[in-house]
Amino acid sequence: MLWLCSSVILLCHIHSGLSSPSVIIVGAGPAGVAAATKLLKNSINNITILEAEDRIGGRINSVKFGDGIVDLGAQFCHGEKGNIAYELAKNLNILEPGLRSLQNNVYYSNGSRLDPSLMEELKQEYSGYDKLADQDFNTTGKSLGELFIQKYNSTLLKKYEREEDKLKIVKEGLRFLEGYIVVHEGSFSWFDPSAECDYKQCEGNQALVWKGLGYNAVLQIMMNNYPDPAKKLPIDDKIHLGAKVKKINWNQSETVTVETSDNSYSADYLIFTPSIGVLKREKDSLFNPPLPSFKLQAIDATGFGGVMKIFLHFSTKWWKDEDRAFSFFWGEEDLSVVDFPDGPTKYGISWITQFRYILKVPDNPHVWVGWISGELVPEIERLPLKTLKEGCEHVLNKFLNGKYNVSGISQMLRSTWCTNENFGGTYSYTKTGFYKRGLSYQEKLAEALDGVEGRPRVLFAGEATNPVHYSTVHGAIETGYRAAENIIQLHKNKK
Structure with a gap:
């Protein structure tokens, strides 16, 4: 009876505003926060x-570690022109250039530093990988990996075919560069993303960071909590944390109803913002009636893999002041040598070979961030922290102890995006074999579900629903604003 009373109160509360529509937003990530703040600024307060997690932010997760803030999720503001995240922050002096692309400080698995000039050539190959589809190649139906290998074979491999020592490194460089590319793409393999896609890069610096504040700053800006907390929008009491949605009943006469484990909520509109990973897992059970076929096709066409970040705190400084990055380049003969037996393997190769590189964390003097990519990421996320720490120390010692006296890791923090059921991965991409010019599956994901009266009832937002800026925070914010604006216009037209 108490449960029934509380549900009635909730329903009455949501429908109490007669002059303003009621809106449920599923997910308090950048898309959900963007939608909520735009609605509030347009006097839609109901x-x-x-939010299923115990915090807001979604795949933005800025936390205290070491002597500063680190980003377990989204970290870089990608570009300036046409980037809404940049526009929100540009006048607040909180963005600065960070490190992201392949650096020349590359070490080989025998402990030697590789020739910087040769590494610069690899870097140039990598830096243009996402423009391959614009060049004179047959891209139809091909994966990004296929196209990159084709181009690589015709350039670097051909150039060094008569220089045996360098040719060995260049051949091994394919696997090395795949590690970087799948970090950028968010896929487990470079054969998963399509060589053709509709993604558009915003002009400007692709690796802007948040001057020690973390990407959470953009959420605070949207909520008017930064730089002046006194101007914060009335949003806190509208957020229900730990509220995992179990069922969405959307084809009703006048409302959409959402069921969580302990409550039921009803409103005029719903904005659904969870990741494509959630949709992939729950597409057949979450919606009542089931999702239409065009939506299911779009979910299937959208790739969603994972990248893992690890933050390493060292009590003792072992690096030089000028060091900002170290990359780990595995020789072919070292890949299958079992010198670290603990943890998962794939094709006889240890997970430690997927520990790609580390970057110095700005404004955090004893902390480095490491990147792990590849097919074993979900299994690596599940490793005991002790095994993960020992594996990372093994790699650091194997590659760097010839030049550095690497100290032990004193503290470690890791991301778990793939194994967290509220996300299921990191960011989306277009799957190989699904790209069709003139047909955007991101736009299909964004299409609303109409109620029985033929009016939009459920609207979709989130990075995977952005036709040109998917996989980014600014793309997610754009879709949140888009969904909110649609509701604003629908309400105006209904009056």
Whole structure:
């Protein structure tokens, strides 16, 4: 009876505003926060935000570690022109250039530093990988990996075919560069993303960081909590944390109803913002009636893999002041040598070979961030922290102890995006074999579900629903604003 009373109160609360529509927002990530703040700024206050996690932010997760803030999720503001995240922050002096692309400080698995000039050539190959589809190649139906290998074979491999020592490194460089490319793409393999896609890069610096504040700063800006907390929008009491949605009943006469484990909520509109990973897992059970076929096709066409970040704190400084990055380049003969037996393997190759590189964390003097990519990421996320720490120390010692006296890791923090059921991965891409010019599966994902009266009832937002800026925070924010604006216009037209 108490449960029934509380549900009635919730329903009455949501429908109490007669002059303003009621809106449920599922997910309090950048898309959900963007939608909520735009609605609030347009006097639509009857909002309920349901967030499955115990925090807001979604795949933005800025936390205290070491002597500063680190980003377990989104870290870089990618570009300036046409980037809404940049526009929100540009006048606040909180963005600065960070490190992201392949650096020349590359070490081989025998402990030697590789020739910087040769590494610069690899870097140039990598830096143009996402423009391959614009060059004179047959890209139809091909994966990004296929196209890159084709181009690589015709350039670097051909150039060094008569220089045996360098040719060995160049051949091994394919696997090395794949590690970087899948970090950028968010896929487990470079054969997963399509060589053709509709993604558009915003002009400007692709690796802007947040001057020690973390990407959480952009959420605070949207909520008017930064730089002046006194101007914060009335959003906190509208957010329900730990509210995992179990069922969405959307084809009803006048409302959409959302069921969580302990409550039921009803409203005029719903904005659904969870990741494509959630949709892939729950597409057949979450929606009542089931999702239409065009939506299921779009979910299937959208790739969603994972990248893992590890933050390493060292009590003792072992690096030089000028060091900002170290990359780990495995020789072919070292890949299958079992010198670290603990943890998962793939094709006889240890997970430690997927520990790609480390970058110095700005404004955090004893902390480095490491990147792990590849097919074993979900299994690596599940490793005991002790095994993960020992494996990372093994790699650091194997590659760097010839030049550095690497100290032990005193503290470690890791991301778990793939194994967290509320995300299921990191960011989306277009799958190989699914790209069709003139047909955007991102736009299909974004299409609303209409209620029985023929009006949009459920709207979709989130990075995977952005036709040109998917996989980014600014793409997610754009879709949140888009969904909110659609509701604003629908309400105006209904009056």
